[in-house]
Amino acid sequence: MPDHTPHPWETGWTADTSRLPGTRRLWLAGALAFAVATACVTALVVNDGPRHTTTTPQQTGAPTDNGPGLLSFASPSAPTTAPPKGGRGTTPVTPQTATSASTSTSASAEPRSTPSKSPAPHGSSPHSPEPAAQGTSVRSVNYPDRYWHIGGDYVRLDPVTSPADRRAATFTVVKGLAESRCYSFATAGGGYLRHRNFLLRAEPDDGTPLFRQDATFCPRRSSFGGAVMLESVNYPGRFLRHQNFRLKLVPYQDTELYRADSAFQLVEGLG
Numbered sequence: 001m002p003d004h005t006p007h008p009w010e011t012g013w014t015a016d017t018s019r020l021p022g023t024r025r026l027w028l029a030g031a032l033a034f035a036v037a038t039a040c041v042t043a044l045v046v047n048d049g050p051r052h053t054t055t056t057p058q059q060t061g062a063p064t065d066n067g068p069g070l071l072s073f074a075s076p077s078a079p080t081t082a083p084p085k086g087g088r089g090t091t092p093v094t095p096q097t098a099t100s101a102s103t104s105t106s107a108s109a110e111p112r113s114t115p116s117k118s119p120a121p122h123g124s125s126p127h128s129p130e131p132a133a134q135g136t137s138v139r140s141v142n143y144p145d146r147y148w149h150i151g152g153d154y155v156r157l158d159p160v161t162s163p164a165d166r167r168a169a170t171f172t173v174v175k176g177l178a179e180s181r182c183y184s185f186a187t188a189g190g191g192y193l194r195h196r197n198f199l200l201r202a203e204p205d206d207g208t209p210l211f212r213q214d215a216t217f218c219p220r221r222s223s224f225g226g227a228v229m230l231e232s233v234n235y236p237g238r239f240l241r242h243q244n245f246r247l248k249l250v251p252y253q254d255t256e257l258y259r260a261d262s263a264f265q266l267v268e269g270l271g
Contacts, residue, residue, distance in 0.1 A: 083252035135269020170271035
């Protein structure tokens with residue numbers, strides 16, 4: 001079938017040479033690219049907006065008891081086992097008046113009475129006598145009818161029943177031979193009380209530094225009102241206490257029995 005499409009030269013129409021071939025397709029492609037770019041930019045703006053997130057604060061350190069249901073896991077305090085401390089040379093007081101013994105207890109058994117005690121605050125001054133040339137006797141707190149008493153060469157905790165016993169239970173408290181802020185106990189015979197092999201005894205002064213140290217005791221606070229504990233100056237941590245009614249130096253023990261056995265009252269001399 002013959003083609004009747006008119007040719008330009010037949011109709012007088014000429015091609016538009018002002019526009020490059022394919023321009024319409026380029027415009028369409030450009031419009032599509034612009035639409036895609038706009039959509040991407042819009043998506044980025046939406047995604048980059050502020051985000052509302054909830055964060056859980058991390059716990060730092062050990063749990064604390066700041067509210068219901070929270071427990072504290074703090075380590076428990078260690079028990080106090082250190083020996084009592086008190087200032088040496090603290091304010092002295094006048095020795096208390098001694099009372100006569102009302103009962104006598106056999107040395108084969110030590111039934112312990114319960115003294116009333118008044119715990120002293122930490123760091124308080126012990127009650128101690130004034131170191132002076134006066135008679136002083138040393139009375140047990142948990143055996144108030146017994147006193148330091150020289151029996152032979154040793155010092156025991158005995159009842160005092162005769163004038164001779166009273167003289168043997170009376171001493172002169174002077175400034176410590178090895179430490180002036182502590183005490184030494186002079187005997188009527190011219191000697192001093194000292195420890196040897198950790199036992200308290202009466203001996204003459206041999207003039208040696210060892211004797212002066214063995215005969216010096218420092219007062220420390222006691223948990224019993226009006227009483228002191230006496231610590232050795234050359235064996236810190238060892239205190240005079242009675243065991244089987246003998247006076248000896250024993251390392252400190254954090255027990256009620258030890259504190260009672262090592263608590264003494266310095267009273268007016270019996271002799």
